Amino acid sequence: MKFKAFLTAAALLAATTAASAEGPVVRIATEGAYAPWNFSGPNGKLQGFEIELADELCARMKVKCEIVAQNWDGIIPALEGRKYDAIMAAMSVTPQREKVISFSTPYAAGINGFAVLSDSPLGKLPGTGETYSLDTQEAGAKTRIDEMKVLLKGKVVGVQGATTASTFMETYFQDIADIREYKTTEEHNFDLMSGRLDAVVANATVLAAALDKPDMKGAQLAGPIFSGGVFGVIAVGLRKDDSALKAKFDDAIKAAIADGTVKRLSEKWFKVDVSPRG
Amino acid sequence: MLDLPFFLDTLSTLIGGVPLTLQLTVLSVSSGAMLAFALALMRVSGNPLLDYPARFYIFAFRGTPVLVQIYIVYYGLSQFPVLRQSMLWPFLREAYWCAVIALALNTAAYSAELIRGGLNSVAVGQIEAARALGMSRPLAFRRIILPQAFRQMLPAYSNEIILMVKSTALASTITLLEVTGLAAKLISQSYRPVEVFIGAGAIYLTINFLIARLCAALQTALSPEKRAAPAPAQSPETEAPRHG
Numbered sequence: 037m038k039f040k041a042f043l044t045a046a047a048l049l050a051a052t053t054a055a056s057a058e059g060p061v062v063r064i065a066t067e068g069a070y071a072p073w074n075f076s077g078p079n080g081k082l083q084g085f086e087i088e089l090a091d092e093l094c095a096r097m098k099v100k101c102e103i104v105a106q107n108w109d110g111i112i113p114a115l116e117g118r119k120y121d122a123i124m125a126a127m128s129v130t131p132q133r134e135k136v137i138s139f140s141t142p143y144a145a146g147i148n149g150f151a152v153l154s155d156s157p158l159g160k161l162p163g164t165g166e167t168y169s170l171d172t173q174e175a176g177a178k179t180r181i182d183e184m185k186v187l188l189k190g191k192v193v194g195v196q197g198a199t200t201a202s203t204f205m206e207t208y209f210q211d212i213a214d215i216r217e218y219k220t221t222e223e224h225n226f227d228l229m230s231g232r233l234d235a236v237v238a239n240a241t242v243l244a245a246a247l248d249k250p251d252m253k254g255a256q257l258a259g260p261i262f263s264g265g266v267f268g269v270i271a272v273g274l275r276k277d278d279s280a281l282k283a284k285f286d287d288a289i290k291a292a293i294a295d296g297t298v299k300r301l302s303e304k305w306f307k308v309d310v311s312p313r314g
Numbered sequence: 315m316l317d318l319p320f321f322l323d324t325l326s327t328l329i330g331g332v333p334l335t336l337q338l339t340v341l342s343v344s345s346g347a348m349l350a351f352a353l354a355l356m357r358v359s360g361n362p363l364l365d366y367p368a369r370f371y372i373f374a375f376r377g378t379p380v381l382v383q384i385y386i387v388y389y390g391l392s393q394f395p396v397l398r399q400s401m402l403w404p405f406l407r408e409a410y411w412c413a414v415i416a417l418a419l420n421t422a423a424y425s426a427e428l429i430r431g432g433l434n435s436v437a438v439g440q441i442e443a444a445r446a447l448g449m450s451r452p453l454a455f456r457r458i459i460l461p462q463a464f465r466q467m468l469p470a471y472s473n474e475i476i477l478m479v480k481s482t483a484l485a486s487t488i489t490l491l492e493v494t495g496l497a498a499k500l501i502s503q504s505y506r507p508v509e510v511f512i513g514a515g516a517i518y519l520t521i522n523f524l525i526a527r528l529c530a531a532l533q534t535a536l537s538p539e540k541r542a543a544p545a546p547a548q549s550p551e552t553e554a555p556r557h558g
Contacts, residue, residue: 109498109501109502110501110507112505113501113505113507116505132503132505133505135505136505137505194489197498197499197502198499198501198502198503216409216489217489217499218489219487223389226389226392226393227389227392230389230392230393230398230407231392231398231407232392232407232409
């Protein structure tokens with residue numbers, strides 16, 4: 037009898053929960069340690085460019101969204117494991133990732149650069165302030181990379197593991213620099229400041245935001261900013277079999293780019309427009 | 315669905331991390347044991363000036379997670395410019411030594427209590443007998459107490475060594491590419507956690523199996539009464555020789 041009453045109560049509860057939600061809940065994972073893209077604020081709440089963009093996209097898709105934080109190095113396996121339905125974590129579209137997951141239309145371009153200590157020999161990396169696309173300005177980029185190879189010989193360079201920055205270092209500086217992989221960009225920034233690292237490579241907007249803080253006084257961006265190529269474009273990561281959600285995200289992203297929402301949010305959080313071009 | 319060729323490929327990459335895993339274990343366990351021995355002697359000294367600092371050390375290092383200790387040694391100490399200019403920096407600069415130091419400090423706290431337990435387990439009568447036979451205190455300690463204490467603590471200590479092998483996995487959080495670090499890297503390249511983690515697990519299992527067997531063999535070698543079990547009744551001609 038008691039058990040029956042419990043079942044009835046459970047059924048009632050399930051019915052009311054289902055009725056109160058306006059459609060299905062889409063769970064979106066982010067890293068929460070990649071300011072200003074996504075990070076935990078002083079109150080522990082997730083915030084940043086992607087959090088606001090996710091809210092915008094969900095409003096357009098007319099779904100309720102729940103944003104969860106997930107360690108970067110497990111973020112794709114946990115998507116596969118259905119812990120959540122989408123990834124918005126400054127994730128670049130790479131051929132390797134496309135083997136396991138699918139991507140929406142891009143909502144940002146990946147731009148990456150080097151940060152070094154200003155008083156170190158690397159403070160004078162060539163091409164500071166310049167931007168090269170590894171796709172369309174290949175020759176210029178190659179010249180700069182060749183110059184940097186000489187300067188980075190034997191230097192210790194930190195990157196976050198499993199990122200396009202680590203792919204970039206492995207592609208161009210594999211046997212030249214000593215590449216160390218970290219769990220987060222914050223950790224490699226610590227080691228840059230302590231002198232364990234000679235340089236770090238990460239998303240330029242993330243580095244710029246970190247360098248603004250007092251604890252990174254004495255460090256600066258150096259050398260050119262690279263885009264395209266291994267850095268690619270940034271998009272929502274989705275399970276391969278989830279084409280319905282992909283279609284929704286595609287439409288919402290296209291609309292948000294078309295009406296200037298992505299540009300507005302980008303300029304708010306990064307001070308530059310990282311909207312995908314073309 | 316385990317992809318066998320990929321699994322074997324993974325395994326051969328992961329085995330490349332075994333030397334580092336073993337180095338971290340051996341260095342931290344051996345230096346930790348020396349520190350532990352000193353701490354255990356401080357604990358049983360009966361002198362509060364030695365006993366209480368040792369108690370506090372054990373309290374602090376047993377009460378905090380190894381991961382926190384590794385972070386404090388690696389990221390915490392490097393925040394102090396004084397330390398970065400000191401002669402310790404060439405060591406503390408390296409993730410390798412930071413991991414060894416943190417793991418050694420941690421295991422020392424646990425092992426100290428194991429050693430103390432072993433020392434206390436030796437019957438008072440044994441010590442009295444040794445003294446009555448004219449042995450000096452240091453001689454009695456070396457010949458009577460220590461061997462028995464060592465034998466007593468060995469089973470628990472082999473546990474501690476196995477725990478340390480597993481703790482070395484945490485060194486992957488400070489950029490070291492031991493077995494777990496390599497596993498994380500492989501997963502980030504292949505996005506196939508199942509094969510990679512099973513491979514890593516199998517490697518740890520093998521290492522720990524060997525350590526457990528080694529300790530069990532050592533235990534037998536140190537226990538003559540166990541080694542020389544009476545021979546089974548049906549074959550009187552193969553009666554085992556009595557030892558001791």
